[in-house]
Amino acid sequence: IIREIEDSRIRIFSYSNAGLASSRNRGIDHAQGEYITFLDADDLWTPDKLEAQFQALQEHPEAAVAYSWTDxxxxxxxxxxxxxQITIxxxxxxxxxxxNFLENGSNPLIRKQALNxxxxxDTSLKAGEDWDMWLRLAADYQFVVVTRPQILYRVSTGSMSSQIKNQERECLKVIEKAFKFAP
Incomplete structure (x- = not known):
């Protein structure tokens, strides 16, 4: 379907599955714009999500990350x-x-220079890699919130977030890493 869309801005890259962190890193490497966001295949955004978060970053140039609430x-x-619905x-x-009040990886709009x-x-993490990234961004940059639900996070029995023991183990790694490098 995407190949049928005639728009020079759309480029298709295909790789074998190397995990969430590697996929996000590849996307960042290919991205050419000033802003980066992620949308996991099973999640949805409200139609105004990007516009609202972009506007929040425009109104708060000191911030590098805009996030919204999740349903x-x-x-x-x-x-x-x-x-x-945490507002900070x-x-x-x-x-x-x-x-992790961003709650998921489909949430923030981030200035690419901050990600760079x-x-x-962190490709060594098998879960919690988003939280780890948000923490590293928060150590150096300010955040701004859009105070309305704009991310629709899909809950399913086969999703990565439903694997509680794995989530616990990997999130403990994120916390230990963050405490080692906390400013």
């Missing part, structure tokens, strides 16, 4: 429940260290 949906895209602007590091500065996603 949770089932496999049929039916609403399950609201996310945490500016220096968010202390709060983010205790609670903090380095790639």
């Amino acid at each position: 949770y949906i089932d496999q049929s895209s039916q609403f399950l429940h609201s996310g945490r 602007n500016g220096d968010v590091y202390e709060h983010l260290l205790v609670n 500065q903090v380095g790639e996603f």
